[in-house]
Amino acid sequence: MDELSWEEWQSLCEMMNGYIKTQVLSSACDLGVFDVIERGATLASLPRQLEIDEHGCRVLLLGLKHLKLINVGETGKIENAPLTRRCLLRGSAQSMVPFVHLNDKIQHRACLHFTQALREGRNAGLDEFPGDTPTLYGRMAANPALERLFHEGMGAYTRLSPRMMAIEEFSDVSRLLDVGGGDGTNAIRLCERYPSVRVTLIDLPSVIEKARANIAARGLEERVTCEAVDMFTDPWPQGCDGVIFSHVLEIFSPEKIQFLYRKTRAYLADGGHLFVWSLMCDPDEAGGLQSVKSSLYFVTVASGQGMAYPVRDHTTWLRDAGFDVVSEYDARTIDHCALVAR
Structure with missing residues (x-):
């Protein structure tokens, strides 16, 4: 059998590992990394400003640099990329941070149950959220924090359409x-x-x-x-x-x-x-x-x-x-x- 080409290997890796991009972005938004950087941060100061471990911060920055969301200068000063300034600062007019939270805490979390949903013919991802109504929307109605997160996220998504x-x-x-x-x-x-x-x-x-x-x-x-x-x-x-x-x-x-x-x-x-x-x-x-x-989200949880x-x-x-x-x-x-x- 012929060996995989480099392009085939890269394509397969992208399919297997694409979730890492979501996780790096979600963790950065949870920690408020981009807002801290915008106020001024260096490689040396960022762990203290974020109140996280130095080694963990190094790994986080590895991911953010790969995603081209930040740039690090020769002096160690960290700067947000233009896209980050536009869409990933919490207070920006076109902030997508609420949708990143929705994507991570509802959609991604629930879609881990996709195989179960297919086998059982039901929205099995709903098991992640307390309640007994048959849709996510019914369960959100009894969970104000979850409903707020959802609508803030959808509002951000809609504003960029x-x-x-x-x-x-x-x-x-x-x-x-x-x-x-x-x-x-x-x-x-x-x-x-x-x-x-x-x-x-x-x-x-x-x-x-x-x-x-x-x-x-x-x-x-x-x-x-x-x-x-x-x-x-x-x-x-x-x-x-x-x-x-x-x-x-x-x-x-x-x-x-x-x-x-x-x-x-x-x-x-x-x-x-x-x-x-x-x-x-x-x-x-x-x-x-x-x-x-x-479509996965609708079938698996919504x-x-x-x-x-x-x-x-x-x-x-x-x-x-x-x-x-x-x-x-x-x-x-x-x-x-x-x-x-x-």
């Missing part, structure tokens, strides 16, 4: 129903970008209070109202000529998505707009990485269902529900797509 905002059809809507709107991040961004749009946000009771607080902090109470509603079982508030699902549908099975599309069609008057902003995999269902990761479905599935379901898909905004670089239907 600018393409969803550049949809011209939003200007044709006067009041938008944000279904499963979470902590209000999308509603706030939409109102700031489209001055004529008003939003009604619906979500579970434990989430709504967070949304109201965020909206009040931005002075948008007159334009965004929040109501505690179960999207499946409760009637939706009336008076909207548009509906948006943002990072909601991919959690569910095809049957539940089709139910929500039919419910939306019955809710909207003729000519009303439906906006779908979702993780979507490649047409041949061969990637990309974010769609694979999220709901035991769902995946980053390809565009064609959504298009079929929308047409079956009575919609015409009028626009497709491709964001394949981040494994997303936005669909606009009427």
Whole structure:
């Protein structure tokens, strides 16, 4: 048998050892390494500033230098790389630190149960979190700290998805129903970008209070109202000529998505707009990485269902529900797509 080529060996090592990158990044964010470095640090001073062992600090820096998140000068001064300054400082406008925490403490932790989930046909990663409800969202409702971590992380993730905002059809809507709107991040961004749009946000009771607080902090109470509603079982508030699902549908099975599309069609008057902003995999269902990761997370812990479905599935379901898909905004670089239907 031929020996492995260097390229094959490197590819195999990347698959086997990629989790190390996640662990180095997560530990650095837990320790606040990048914020300490930004205030001024050297190889000699960093262990004391972080209150960790010198040898452990050396190993951590080995990982951070490999990831090119820091640079060390000849004098031993440590500096953050440009990407680190932009996205990994806790106080930066585009900080992804909350999502790093979500990724580590919920998604990565739970996805260690992927094999068990496949064998048992259930979201076995849910065993990591106390409670008896069948989804992660139900268990978070009884765990305020976990729910806060989740929504802060998703808020950070959403803020770095600018393409969803550049949809011209939003200007044709006067009041938008944000279904499963979470902590209000999308509603706030939409109102700031489209001055004529008003939003009604619906979500579970434990989430709504967070949304109201965020909206009040931005002075948008007159334009965004929040109501505690179960999207499946409760009637939706009336008076909207548009509906948006943002990072909601991919959690569910095809049957539940089709139910929500039919419910939306019955809710909207003729000519009303439906906006779908979702993780979507490649047409041949061969990637990309974010769609694979999220699909594992949905199956292993979130709901035991769902995946980053390809565009064609959504298009079929929308047409079956009575919609015409009028626009497709491709964001394949981040494994997303936005669909606009009427």
